[in-house]
Every structure is written in structure tokens, then in C-alpha cells.
Amino acid sequence: MKGGKVNLGTELDQVRAQISSLQSALDDKPDYGLGEGDPAITRRELDRALLEQLKERAAGIEHALSAMADDEYGVCEQCGQSIHPDRLAVLPDTRTCIRCARARESEKVG
Numbered sequence: 001m002k003g004g005k006v007n008l009g010t011e012l013d014q015v016r017a018q019i020s021s022l023q024s025a026l027d028d029k030p031d032y033g034l035g036e037g038d039p040a041i042t043r044r045e046l047d048r049a050l051l052e053q054l055k056e057r058a059a060g061i062e063h064a065l066s067a068m069a070d071d072e073y074g075v076c077e078q079c080g081q082s083i084h085p086d087r088l089a090v091l092p093d094t095r096t097c098i099r100c101a102r103a104r105e106s107e108k109v110g
Contacts, residue, residue, distance in 0.1 A: 008068075008092055012061040015054055022051045060093035076100055 026047055067073040074083045078100035087098055096104070 008061050008065055011092075012058060012065070015058045015061065019051065019054050019058065022047050022054065026051065057093075060095075063095070064093040078104075 074088055076083055076097040077095045081097055083097045087094060
């Protein structure tokens with residue numbers, strides 16, 4: 001899975017660059033005196049939410065790279081079965097097979 005490692009390494013670099021850029025943007029605080037609905041405040045809140053998503057994405061990629069290094073990549077953390085290569089191609093940092101992911105989603109709904 002060497003090609004996957006290279007792709008994930010590149011993706012991790014890109015995500016980290018986005019995180020750095022957003023953190024810099026968030027250092028500039030808007031004037032909260034303008035009131036509710038100010039576009040600068042709205043943009044800041046959206047950027048904060050995106051920053052959290054990117055941090056989670058980076059952590060997922062780091063976990064996948066670690067799993068590759070430990071030769072555990074592509075193994076479902078729930079059931080221990082192999083994760084289908086097509087699922088890994090779409091979600092390279094996934095930790096669960098489709099069956100376990102569906103079961104977890106149905107638990108959330110029910």
C-alpha cells in the first residue's frame with residue numbers, strides 16, 4: 001500500500017496547510033460591535049467550524065499513516081475483518097468496514 005501512503009502523506013500536508021491558513025485568518029478578530037449578522041462574524045464562525053473538521057481530518061490521516069506503518073491498515077477496528085479496497089479508495093482514512101459503519105449509523109438513527 002505504498003502508493004496510498006504517498007497519497008495520504010500529500011493529503012496530510014495539504015490539510016495541515018489549510019489548518020495553518022485558517023488559524024492565521026482566525027487571529028484577525030472582527031469587530032463584534034457591528035451586531036448580529038455581520039458577514040465578518042459569520043465568516044469567522046464558519047472558519048472555526050471548518051478548522052475543527054480539518055483537525056479531525058488530519059488526525060484521521062495521521063491514524064491511517066500510523067496503521068500503514070504498523071501493517072494494520074485496511075483492517076476494521078470494530079470486527080477485525082478487511083476493509084474492501086473500494087471503500088479505502090474513497091475513504092482512505094476509514095477505520096471501519098461498510099458493514100460496521102452501517103450498523104453504527106443505524107444505531108444513531110434508532
